[in-house]
Amino acid sequence: MATSSDWAVEATGLVKIFGDNRAVDGVDLRVRTGSVYGVLGPNGAGKTTVIRMLATLLRPDAGHATVFGHDVQHEAQIVRQLIGVTGQYASVDETLSATENLMLFSRLNGLGRAESRAKANELLEEFGLTAAAKRPLKNFSGGMRRRLDLAASLISQPPLIFLDEPTTGLDPRTRSQMWDTIRRLVSTGSTVLLTTQYLDEADQLADRIAVIDTGRVVAEGTADELKASVGKSSLQLRLLDPADRDDAVRAIRSVLGVDVTLSPEAARITAPMQDPDRITDLLVALREQNISLTELAVQKPTLDEVFLTLTGHGVETEKEEVNA
Amino acid sequence: MTTITSTIQSGVSRELRNHVSVGQTVRNSFSMAYRGLLKVRRTPEQLIDVTLQPIIFTVMFTFIFGGAIAGDVASYLPLLIPGILVQTVITTSVVTGVQLREDMDKGVFDRFKSLPIARIAPLAGALLADTVRYTIATTITFVVGFILGYRPEGGLGFVVLAGLLVIVCSWALSWIFAFFGVIARSASSVQGISFLVLFPLTFLSNAFVPSDTMPGWLQAFVNVNPVSHLVSAVRDLANVGTIGGDFWLALLGAAVVVAIFAPLFVRAYMRKA
Numbered sequence: 001m002a003t004s005s006d007w008a009v010e011a012t013g014l015v016k017i018f019g020d021n022r023a024v025d026g027v028d029l030r031v032r033t034g035s036v037y038g039v040l041g042p043n044g045a046g047k048t049t050v051i052r053m054l055a056t057l058l059r060p061d062a063g064h065a066t067v068f069g070h071d072v073q074h075e076a077q078i079v080r081q082l083i084g085v086t087g088q089y090a091s092v093d094e095t096l097s098a099t100e101n102l103m104l105f106s107r108l109n110g111l112g113r114a115e116s117r118a119k120a121n122e123l124l125e126e127f128g129l130t131a132a133a134k135r136p137l138k139n140f141s142g143g144m145r146r147r148l149d150l151a152a153s154l155i156s157q158p159p160l161i162f163l164d165e166p167t168t169g170l171d172p173r174t175r176s177q178m179w180d181t182i183r184r185l186v187s188t189g190s191t192v193l194l195t196t197q198y199l200d201e202a203d204q205l206a207d208r209i210a211v212i213d214t215g216r217v218v219a220e221g222t223a224d225e226l227k228a229s230v231g232k233s234s235l236q237l238r239l240l241d242p243a244d245r246d247d248a249v250r251a252i253r254s255v256l257g258v259d260v261t262l263s264p265e266a267a268r269i270t271a272p273m274q275d276p277d278r279i280t281d282l283l284v285a286l287r288e289q290n291i292s293l294t295e296l297a298v299q300k301p302t303l304d305e306v307f308l309t310l311t312g313h314g315v316e317t318e319k320e321e322v323n324a
Numbered sequence: 325m326t327t328i329t330s331t332i333q334s335g336v337s338r339e340l341r342n343h344v345s346v347g348q349t350v351r352n353s354f355s356m357a358y359r360g361l362l363k364v365r366r367t368p369e370q371l372i373d374v375t376l377q378p379i380i381f382t383v384m385f386t387f388i389f390g391g392a393i394a395g396d397v398a399s400y401l402p403l404l405i406p407g408i409l410v411q412t413v414i415t416t417s418v419v420t421g422v423q424l425r426e427d428m429d430k431g432v433f434d435r436f437k438s439l440p441i442a443r444i445a446p447l448a449g450a451l452l453a454d455t456v457r458y459t460i461a462t463t464i465t466f467v468v469g470f471i472l473g474y475r476p477e478g479g480l481g482f483v484v485l486a487g488l489l490v491i492v493c494s495w496a497l498s499w500i501f502a503f504f505g506v507i508a509r510s511a512s513s514v515q516g517i518s519f520l521v522l523f524p525l526t527f528l529s530n531a532f533v534p535s536d537t538m539p540g541w542l543q544a545f546v547n548v549n550p551v552s553h554l555v556s557a558v559r560d561l562a563n564v565g566t567i568g569g570d571f572w573l574a575l576l577g578a579a580v581v582v583a584i585f586a587p588l589f590v591r592a593y594m595r596k597a
Binding site for chain 1: 352
């Protein structure tokens, strides 16, 4: 049996029913300590509900979950000492200033008055909020709010952090700042469980990914495993001289035995790659014919394709819903 | 953004407890009360009901009813001030429920629930912070009464005791509204239900007029209404300087309300929290 230090989260058969809607319908999750685990799914897939059950905010209707070996229902108070939760909507007090929020949460975490002030200042500095510390939160941008929210989750330096859609609605620059922060968290020893509907986010950050749809885990594995389960890689070649195109296509047909796709500008050739060994033969053939390449790449299928294949419905409509 | 320097202690090497001590509960509650007071400082308009309202009501009722009920304004004041005090402070206790509901609908409540704090702290803190509001309302009502010419015979000590009695009873009643706060769908419906309870309680009492001019069936209700006993107790204290049977009846009523609604509230609240 694995010890509690190996697994930050172990959940089996989690079920949550709202009315006649099975929001979460038998979810199993295992998150290794020190890793970043991504829960990926469209809106309404049950991601937030799973997080809320693991974070002791919601009682599961069935199933069992532990955090570092502690049961989320029977040892809820212990679990709360081990986790930090950053919600989909910033869980900070809108009427207070950033400093007051951090002071309050520090006090509630058992820090003394002086310690709380020091902690608040330290976190404000760390998250680049010092200049806005005294301002009421009403005037905060979405990114600042998220940063404050994350800062509030880090007061007790919890070994497990839940991030529910940490970058939804953020602009690309703020998003990449958030990603940096998450990476730094992991480097200090935290385990992170994050939900996202952005495939590139899961791809960038997560060591393992669970794809969930309509309350069930439809696929689980590393980003590479998920991609491999869906499709083959493709070989992309860019020619120095576009005039060589026909020769190159002929060479690919004879060596690899596959049909190619040509990009509109016709300088790039894409060919499905079944056997990586044969690529050497192809390259030798191209050299023999004096066809020069400017670029050679192996393209794995994107998570977008994984997502489409696994959930059976598109990503585009989900993105529109977010904007609405 | 600088770097996070300290390393995080792993989950297994921490000292963990699955229960909250009484000391921690008290500390958490005071932190939450501090938050309540900070919020008041940020949004001073929240204090209108405990500042402007007692002034307006006291002045209005004194001059509207004074001549008709007691012959002149000066002799109505000993009857009215205790009544208006009780009515104002009890009305203030509705806010507890409304604010609790508003809080529970906000994201910040999720954070409170995810922290290793006493479950009851958000409510206990709110109740503590509200005693400050009751104290403001009580002080202002007595001061306005004094300006209008009210001279309580009981002396300062008994006036303070009367004020404390009102605060304790309102605190007890706020459990009712806190309960509505947890079970209601929205903050505005809490307000609606609460006033439906509050108006009969405060007006069908001896708060503004002596009950002997009312029809018999109404007198029957007015005489058992705990608000009447509270008003009478305050009059005894402030005007005469005695602790009468009404004092103990008012406290008993408060205790009964807490005994019924505190467990109801905690059950409903724990199911949600």
